[in-house]
Amino acid sequence: MHNIYIYILIMALTTYAIRVLPLTLIRKPIKNTFIQSFLYYVPYVTLAVMTFPAITQATQSPVSGTIALLLGIIVAWKGASLFQVALLCCIVVFVLECFL
């Protein structure tokens, strides 16, 4: 069993290091194309991997999670804000699970 406060400390320090090191140390843009490209793609890949199939397992019924995913993609594509997309996904699941 691990200590929860050490867990929290690791979360905090790791995140802070990522956020603050470039800002304090790097005054010029990264030149290496591979590293630049890799870092550019990482956020999208990691968020996509985290979203699916997890969203279909988070809900009580996989059907409602899947429909929330599809509608979420559509409204995000059409330019809805972060808050709007999140809210819509919640409402979709809530309404659907009243019937499912």
Add this chain to the structure above:
Amino acid sequence: MKQLQKHKSNFLLGLKQGFPIGIGYLAVSFSLGIAAHHAGLTAFQGFFASLLEIASAGEYAAFTAIAADATYFGLLLATLVANARYFLMSCALSQRTKDDLPLRHRMCMGFFLTDEIFGITIAQNGFVDPYYIYGAATASVPLWAIGTSLGILMGNILPLRIVSALSVSLYGMFLAVIIPPAKKNPTIAILVMVSFFLSASAAILPILSSLTESTRIILLTLVISTVAALLRPITDQSTTQSPA
């Protein structure tokens, strides 16, 4: 004196523009609190975890790892991968700060570098005034921490149906971050689809499915991003754009 006035008005502007972000944070961090509850955190611990990390995907990855009783190094890796984008944002922000901005301001600004605060900050004209970021953080970050605690406390009391609905808000937020850039950049659109497909496959395939969820996330992220960087290296200034 004039400088002080400017800092004050930028702080107030940050407060004003940060508040809607805070409202969104309250809802999203509530569902994060549910994940924290699953990982066994108390409301007190969740409050500080959120206050000290301020990252949706990062905290979610961390809570998933903690729930699986990951090693300390495993948690470090999960946090590193989920938050790697802040490294880029920090690089981008460093290009928008005055060279003579004192170290203490750089160290404070970095702490509050969330997707949303980065988004509104980079949308400002000219060099970044750290006081604008402090204003935005003051209006939003406390709500992020409070929402997490509320999620931990109330996630269990609320009817299952409402918890089920709220649990997708985080994924909705992830979609809002990845879909607009996918619309503009076909490579990202393909990457998102490939990631969805491989992630679903890895959850079923032998060996891969026996790994923990957080290990699978790290592994898939490293492999897919490496292949993408090799096949489609970026050439323009796209890295300085906000993914949020």
